[in-house]
Each structure stands twice: as structure tokens, then as C-alpha cells.
Amino acid sequence: MADVQSLATPALQRFARLLPLPSGTPAYLGLSHGIRLMIMDGHLALGARLPSERLLAAGLGLSRTTVTSAYRDLVNTGWASARQGSGTVARMPARDRAPSLPLVPDGSTDTIDLSAAAGLAPSGTANIVARALEWLPRTLGGAGYEPVGARHLRERIAAWYEGRGVPTDPDQVIVTPGALAAVNVVLHALVRPGGRVAVDAPTYPGALGAIDAARARPVPVPLGDAGWDLPGWAETLRRTSPTAAYLIPDFHNPTGHLMGDPTRRELAGLLAQADCIPIVDETLACLDLDGGPGVAAWAGLDDRAVAVGSLSKVLWGGFRVGWIRCPPALLPAVRQRQLALSLGPSAIDQLVATTYLEAPETVLAEVLDRLRETRDAWLDDLDWMLPEWRFQTPRGGLALWVELPHPLSTELSLVAAGHGLALTPGPRFSPDRTLASRLRLPLTLPPDAVSKAAGRLADAWQDTLDGVRGVDLEPRSLPL
Ligand SMILES: Cc1ncc(COP(=O)(O)O)c(C=O)c1O
Missing domain, CATH: 3.40.640.10 (Type I PLP-dependent aspartate aminotransferase-like (Major domain))
Structure with missing residues (x-):
């Protein structure tokens, strides 16, 4: 991804547009949280230089001290490194780095795997x-x-x-x-x-x-x-x-x-x-x-x-x-x-x-029946458990492509792991790691497992929202 600073104003505007800004929490913590989200969602590539403190403070209308404290917080928590002469650079603590391959649960827990769109073998x-x-x-x-x-x-x-x-x-x-x-x-x-x-x-x-x-x-x-x-x-x-x-x-x-x-x-x-x-x-x-x-x-x-x-x-x-x-x-x-x-x-x-x-017809009919059943179960359960999530009902394929009301797909995936749910967040489907408001829900889960998965998803979503409470999640443009 581009070095924000070298791209000057348009890149800085994009940076600000993607940055969830604080309201309520101490400004510096809100800012460091927003930048952390940008790194997690791939809007800011690992190794990319953050805008200079002076430029960001001026662009966001914050004090220089606030930006300095936010950058220090990122460095202290492993989300950035600072070196004399090369500015502040986006990093990710090793423990938070998502594996590059799809998340495959280890099978030792009762994790429900929604990370892959892969079904069980049909009965035949x-x-x-x-x-x-x-x-x-x-x-x-x-x-x-x-x-x-x-x-x-x-x-x-x-x-x-x-x-x-x-x-x-x-x-x-x-x-x-x-x-x-x-x-x-x-x-x-x-x-x-x-x-x-x-x-x-x-x-x-x-x-x-x-x-x-x-x-x-x-x-x-x-x-x-x-x-x-x-x-x-x-x-x-x-x-x-x-x-x-x-x-x-x-x-x-x-x-x-x-x-x-x-x-x-x-x-x-x-x-x-x-x-x-x-x-x-x-x-x-x-x-x-x-x-x-x-x-x-x-x-x-x-x-x-x-x-x-x-x-x-x-x-x-x-x-x-x-x-x-x-x-x-x-x-x-x-x-x-x-x-x-x-x-x-x-x-x-x-x-x-x-x-x-x-003679693929019989087996295929069973596969399609099961996908349809799972699709219907998701439609019902999402409708009442997560009514603010939007999606189109697909005529076919393996997934619902959900739009979340906030760009928190990666945060949700991290929180969901604690609820026994493996997810693949939207940015994984994007070459430039955008699509932070999107989530894929596979239709390959057995139909009778959907309610449990949807319940965990709703709990994880609530915890995700609680975790960012006080942060203004609306995209905001930079007054430059
Ligand atoms: C579009 C598409 N192509 C290829 C694959 C992988 O297929 P295979 O298991 O045959 O390698 C998938 C798996 O989800 C897929 O969705």
C-alpha cells in the first residue's frame, strides 16, 4: 500500500476518511484505536509510514500533543515503530497477526468454522x-x-x-x-x-x-x-x-x-x-x-x-x-x-x-438442498438476531455477503474467536484489503448449526460494538 506521506493531500484525505475518530474517549486513545483498526483492515499496509505528526494534527484539527501521544501509544502497544529519520511506521504485534491462510480451527474446541466455504461430504x-x-x-x-x-x-x-x-x-x-x-x-x-x-x-x-x-x-x-x-x-x-x-x-x-x-x-x-x-x-x-x-x-x-x-x-x-x-x-x-x-x-x-x-445428479441435488436449507436458516436467524445487517439473497453459490453497519469486520473476527466462531473478515477478499464493512457467511454449515452460529455472531457483534463505544464510526473527511 502507498506511503501516505509521499502521496500528500489525496492520500491524507483517504486516510482521514477511513479513520474512525474519537468522541468521548480521550482523543489520543481514540486516534490510536482508529489507526489500529486501519492496520487490521489492511487500509494501512504493514511497513507504511504514518503521516507526520504535524500534518495529521493540522488535517484533523487536533493538537500536536494528541497526535504525539497517539503515536507513542501505538509504539508502546506494538502497532507502530518509530525510528529517527524514518517517522512512524505501521506494524502489527506478532500475536495479532492473522494467519495468511484461511483460519482453520484446531478441532480441539467447539469452534464453529465460518472461515471457509466448504461443506461436509454428501451421504452418497x-x-x-x-x-x-x-x-x-x-x-x-x-x-x-x-x-x-x-x-x-x-x-x-x-x-x-x-x-x-x-x-x-x-x-x-x-x-x-x-x-x-x-x-x-x-x-x-x-x-x-x-x-x-x-x-x-x-x-x-x-x-x-x-x-x-x-x-x-x-x-x-x-x-x-x-x-x-x-x-x-x-x-x-x-x-x-x-x-x-x-x-x-x-x-x-x-x-x-x-x-x-x-x-x-x-x-x-x-x-x-x-x-x-x-x-x-x-x-x-x-x-x-x-x-x-x-x-x-x-x-x-x-x-x-x-x-x-x-x-x-x-x-x-x-x-x-x-x-x-x-x-x-x-x-x-x-x-x-x-x-x-x-x-x-x-x-x-x-x-x-x-x-x-x-451420474452426478442425485448427489448434486442433496448438496443443493442442504445449501438452500442453510441459506434459509441464515435468512431467518439474521433477520431477528442481527436486523441491521444487510445482504442480498443470492440465487446460488456458497455464501451470504453481508454488509455490516460499521467497518468492523476484522475487529468482529478477532472478538468472534473468543466466542468460538472462526470468521474470514471482508478485507481478506479484497486485493487492497478494503471492504472492512463486509463479512462472508458460508452456506456450507449444516442447517441445524446455523442458530448456534448466529447467536454467537450476535454476541460477538455486541461485544465488538461495546469495545469501540465512544468512537465515531462514521467515515469523516479531512478538512484540507
Ligand atoms: C471460486 C473458487 N475457486 C476455487 C476454490 C478452491 O477449490 P479446490 O478445493 O478445488 O481447490 C474455491 C474454494 O472455495 C472457490 O470458491
């Missing part, structure tokens, strides 16, 4: 495994390595695309250990270090991690309640010339938005014009909870598109099977990367995937 899973294992003796006759995937599975996946109206040669399919591995392979193959990848903000945090791992740079395009902003995309493509765009057009994680056909066609055209490769994550494409008009598969709109899919959300994440559907021109580069990064997925998981794909 053991039966699918048993049927798959009948094929095992034949498989054991070989070495077991299938670096780009077993032929039987690549044929099934190609048939799935055919079913969506996109003719596909099994040789275009590369099987990977899950969709995230697929995104990693594609990014490493197609984007040079330092290259740009346009993404929705918010987007799937795993993809942001993959972009980072490929040493590429995410370019955010805001995705609001109204859906994809085509002028915003056009402007971003023109201004930043990204090599690729990572998209989740089907029941987007975390918003649940489904991109309609006219928007699809137009965005596909913009990407083609800009020579930007669409990396289209279709992991959630089958999670249509309410039904409605179908949409075109992206590969049918643009033959340059690289599509990625997985069985993690329609069967179970414990089977590590995903795939890439690659345009022939990009196959050599993508295959080469796949071979460099792994020697392919487990042979047994691939047998399970093939067996599942022979």
Missing part, C-alpha cells in the same frame, strides 16, 4: 468411493502417475463441457489437485512476474494468494451489489493492460452474483479487445439454488478463455480433483507448468471423480 459419497474402488485393480497395473490426468477422467470432463455446449477434446483437459492448484498452474504458465491480473474486488482469497505466489500484481475492479461494472472494466483494461483477468462469473465467491449473458458477451469482447486472457473459475457453476435462465459457458464465447473447475463444491473438498480446460494454443505452456509444479492428482481420487461424473 461412501457409495461412490466403493464403486470407484472396483476399478482399482486395473489401475494398480500401472505406475499410478498421471501428470495431466487419467484418460477416463479427462473424457468425462470433456463430456461435461460438451453438455454445456462447448465441444472439448479430452487432450485439452489437464486434471489438477483441485481448482486452486489449477489457478496456480495457469497463472505461473501465462503471467510473467510483475505482470498484472485484473480481479473483481471482492474475489476468492485463494486466487489472490495464487496471484501473489506467481509474483504477479492484482488489479482490482470493484464488484458491487449491482454486479459487474462494465465501464469500470473497460477503464481498468485500458489503464493497466493486464495480461489476464481472473473471473468467477457463476455464483461468484463471495457475492453469489451470476453474470447474465449480455454482460458476459460484453465483458468477453472487452477482454478480447484488450488482449487479456480470461481465466474463468467455474468451480461454483453448478450451485444454482433457485434455478432460472441458464448462461453461456465462457469458453463458448471466447476460444482464448482458460476455464478452471473442481469437484470440491459439488462433491467434497477432501477429494483433490480439479481441472483446466485449455485452448490448444496455450496447452504446451500450461502442461509444462503443470509438470513442473506437481506430478498430478491421486489416482484414487481420479477414480472417484470419474465415478461421480457418470
